[in-house]
Amino acid sequence: MRIVKRVVVPSTYLGDYPRLLAEVSTTGRLPRRAELEALRETGERAAESGYGLRQLNSLYLSETRKLWGTLPGIAKAAGAGERGRTGGALFAAVEAAITALGEGHERAQRMAVRQEEAERREFVDDLLYGRSDLGRLAAQAQRYGLRLAYAHVVAVVSGAEKLDDAHPTVRRIERELLGRFGELRDVLLATKEGRLVCVAASREKPVLDAFAQLAEDPGPGYAGAGRVAIGREHRGAGGVVRSYEEARTALDIADRLELAPVRVSANELMVFPVLLRDRHAMADLVRTVLEPLNGARGGADPLVRTLAECSAAGYVNAEAARRLGISVRTLSYRLARIRLLTGYDASDAIQRYTLETAVMGARLLGWPKREL
Numbered sequence: 167m168r169i170v171k172r173v174v175v176p177s178t179y180l181g182d183y184p185r186l187l188a189e190v191s192t193t194g195r196l197p198r199r200a201e202l203e204a205l206r207e208t209g210e211r212a213a214e215s216g217y218g219l220r221q222l223n224s225l226y227l228s229e230t231r232k233l234w235g236t237l238p239g240i241a242k243a244a245g246a247g248e249r250g251r252t253g254g255a256l257f258a259a260v261e262a263a264i265t266a267l268g269e270g271h272e273r274a275q276r277m278a279v280r281q282e283e284a285e286r287r288e289f290v291d292d293l294l295y296g297r298s299d300l301g302r303l304a305a306q307a308q309r310y311g312l313r314l315a316y317a318h319v320v321a322v323v324s325g326a327e328k329l330d331d332a333h334p335t336v337r338r339i340e341r342e343l344l345g346r347f348g349e350l351r352d353v354l355l356a357t358k359e360g361r362l363v364c365v366a367a368s369r370e371k372p373v374l375d376a377f378a379q380l381a382e383d384p385g386p387g388y389a390g391a392g393r394v395a396i397g398r399e400h401r402g403a404g405g406v407v408r409s410y411e412e413a414r415t416a417l418d419i420a421d422r423l424e425l426a427p428v429r430v431s432a433n434e435l436m437v438f439p440v441l442l443r444d445r446h447a448m449a450d451l452v453r454t455v456l457e458p459l460n461g462a463r464g465g466a467d468p469l470v471r472t473l474a475e476c477s478a479a480g481y482v483n484a485e486a487a488r489r490l491g492i493s494v495r496t497l498s499y500r501l502a503r504i505r506l507l508t509g510y511d512a513s514d515a516i517q518r519y520t521l522e523t524a525v526m527g528a529r530l531l532g533w534p535k536r537e538l
Contacts, residue, residue, distance in 0.1 A: 191239025209270025
């Protein structure tokens with residue numbers, strides 16, 4: 167429900183207000199609870215019809231001014247003191263009426279905002295999971311500034327804290343993007359499952375790059391992202407779903423592999439979903455190549471981490487030892503133990519590839535902490 171201001175509020179919205187003023191001027195009483203609730207309902211109806219609170223208050227104050235001299239209590243007042251008491255009661259009644267109108271108007275505004283948020287949340291769910299009719303989804307997308315006929319890219323941010331629409335980091339990123347690019351066209355920011363999601367047309371690459379940079383470092387006093395994953399470019403509503411799933415998968419793989427970069431791309435990690443497509447074959451590879459490492463003192467985990475860091479360091483022993491926090495001599499001992507237990511030598515190119523693939527599979531499958 168979108169509320170738009172109009173200039174003139176019809177006099178029908180006055181209801182029993184003239185009668186209330188007449189009674190107050192005669193009896194000096196305050197408005198009753200039922201009368202105040204009726205005024206709140208009037209304020210709510212006015213908001214739902216698109217009338218602004220300022221215009222509604224103007225109607226009531228104009229009516230008060232027009233009726234003032236004709237009110238029975240004012241007209242029949244014997245002296246200045248009596249007129250003052252009557253006027254005081256009237257001013258109190260007018261203040262109570264204006265306050266009640268405002269409360270009703272604000273109540274309608276809050277309901278409108280909640281409805282708008284619920285509709286937007288439903289749209290985001292339908293867009294990211296592809297659960298709605300594509301024609302209906304495309305029509306809804308235009309309302310939020312997206313044209314699904316274009317190709318889009320989805321970026322997903324995973325933080326140390328769960329992110330929602332009111333999170334300070336989310337608000338900071340949104341403000342910064344609006345400040346740099348003005349109105350965001352073909353760009354949608356939303357939160358889903360504690361993560362921040364950015365859907366952007368592929369031609370809006372500067373916005374997407376700025377989004378990723380801000381997610382990594384939103385500024386002093388704001389928590390940066392744990393990781394930013396970017397899906398591939400796809401066309402249409404189904405393309406948004408596909409790019410979103412790719413970004414989520416990239417996040418999951420990067421976390422399992424404990425990758426160092428904060429920003430990862432689905433393009434760079436395409437090999438891993440392929441490796442995991444046949445989980446049985448991957449588990450068999452891990453068991454065949456790495457399970458003998460369980461016979462080492464301290465178990466398989468230190469030796470698996472040693473292989474992973476050697477690969478990341480390009481098999482430069484000094485760098486790998488530094489990353490592991492051990493001496494080069496200790497590293498050489500571990501590599502010798504791996505060769506002895508598995509029969510695979512990391513210095514041989516083909517055997518090294520087998521070891522590396524098995525290590526990546528182990529990390530993706532959670533071995534050795536999780537049984538295969």
